[in-house]
Amino acid sequence: MRAVRYTRTGGPEVLELADLPAPAPGPGEITVDVTHAGIHFADVMFRRGQFPVTLPAVPGLEVAGTVAALGAGVHGLRVGQPVAAVPTGFGGNAERVATPAATAVALDGPLAGLDPLHAAATACNATTAVGTLRGAARTGPGDRVLVLGAAGGLGALLGRLATAHGAALTVGAAGTPERAAAAAAHGYHHTLTYAELADRTAELTGGQGFDAVIDTVGGELRGAVRPLLAVFGRHVVIGNAADRDTTLAANEVWYDSFTLAGYNMGGVLSRRPDLFRAHLAEGLRLVADGTLRPHVEEIGWDGVATAHARLEGRTATAKYVLRTG
Ligand SMILES: NC(=O)c1ccc[n+]([C@@H]2O[C@H](COP(=O)([O-])OP(=O)(O)OC[C@H]3O[C@@H](n4cnc5c(N)ncnc54)[C@H](OP(=O)(O)O)[C@@H]3O)[C@@H](O)[C@H]2O)c1
Structure with missing residues (x-):
């Protein structure tokens, strides 16, 4: 699968497009076929080494797409279902990502009207x-x-x-x-x-x-x-x-x-996954009903490093979202 990767910390130039094996879901996880992935400031913080990171690393903390597979013990989601998710272990700037099922919300029912671009822009x-x-x-x-x-x-x-x-x-x-x-x-x-x-x-x-x-x-x-x-x-x-x-x-x-x-966010997820999911679902519902209105700019694989540079350089005035296909 295609993914953005870095093998050392540093400036946006350390980001590269790589061909990596697709992840499989562990217990309590799902994998998502990612159509859209937000570029997040936390991606910048880890990429530049502000926090410890295991290398090589794939950035990406908010995604939308469809469920690819369910890990052991996961209930309430099904393969093929459209979802938004917050892969708290990162890895979302890729064609497939593994994420705790607790971080995924189905984009159907009350969220059926939420398009994946805006879901990925706001999940986190x-x-x-x-x-x-x-x-x-x-x-x-x-x-x-x-x-x-x-x-x-x-x-x-x-x-x-x-x-x-x-x-x-x-x-x-x-x-x-x-x-x-x-x-x-x-x-x-x-x-x-x-x-x-x-x-x-x-x-x-x-x-x-x-x-x-x-x-x-x-x-x-x-x-x-x-x-x-x-x-x-x-x-x-x-x-x-x-x-x-x-x-x-x-x-x-x-x-x-x-x-x-x-x-x-990570602290709330680890101690109160129910509360995290409630906040995720409420946040996405508020985007779906127009209460929250992010200003989104779609980018391709070759735009990720520029998006990082803009976030870091304080020149971003939109939320950048990678379209994987
Ligand atoms: N607590 C959590 O769970 C959680 C979750 C999501 C995000 N966050 C954090 O919240 C912060 C904002 O996230 P965001 O998604 O809004 O990011 P963003 O879109 O990049 O916005 C960051 C803002 O910080 C300001 N800023 C001030 N000094 C800066 C500097 N030296 N470098 C870069 N920006 C600077 C910038 O505005 P001006 O240039 O106008 O000052 C910019 O608007 C980040 O630190 C992120 O890690 C925390």
């Missing part, structure tokens, strides 16, 4: 958006919500989802005026640059600050957003695109009367 990020806002940020009616990295793949979903949960104010922040303008297409009430946040927060929030700040970015912003939080506001850490963390003494949470929260 819609799950994350739902898990983040429901589980960690606990956004609800009247909340004032700030999203960092608002022009990115998650940013494209979080603002609209917060509004669907009843948020009174959603603000999307991005690195440059151009990217803030791009984020405006994602349904935020206001979009700003990071540099404008300190001056504009009081005016936008009626002097109260944000009830929730969703932090996909890290770096110096991780500390800079603290004064933007309302009393009892939630600082929700769900990513580290800048590849720089910060330190926090627990006493600061006490002194500043805020909540530090987090969401990690």
